[in-house]
Amino acid sequence: MSDATPMSAGTGFALLLKGVNVGDLLDDIASSNPPAYLLRCFAEGLSAPYLSWPRVQQLAVCGMALDAVVHARDYPGFEPELVADWRLHYASPFTRLTTEAAQALRRARLRDSAVTDPAAATPSHKAEVAAELVDLERRLAGDVGG
Secondary structure (H helix, E strand, O other): OOOOOOOOHHHOOOOOOOOOOHHHHHHHHHOOOHHHHHHHHHHHHHHOOOOOHHHHHHHHHHHHHHHHHHOOOOOOOOOHHHHHHHHHHHHHHHHOOHHHHHHHHHHHHHHOHHHOOHHHOOHHHHHHHHHHHHHHHHHHOOOOOO
């Protein structure tokens, strides 16, 4: 997850996506069965005994992909044509995954010390990352506008 796709600071997820190659993760999702990939990602996020920082970042990108489809939100770095295709073909199965996605993100935020990048694990950084995870949880629940 290097060679990051730039994300605008205005997305609200700059820390979660720092150093992540969003395009590569989206390609991984697209090259498989997207609903099954996301379900597996969230299930592993809920069941793993420990979530590493890269796994937390993967959960975030999967959550954003889900939110982009279910709530028609645009995220910088997310190919609009790919998201539009997923909206057309996977809106219904993606919608059924929002609860698992929010639970996996909440689990990462509340139970794992890996919720921060080890290179910048300061208390304020951890609080900022937790705030980004809360924002993403709210988006998945449909509690915020796009």
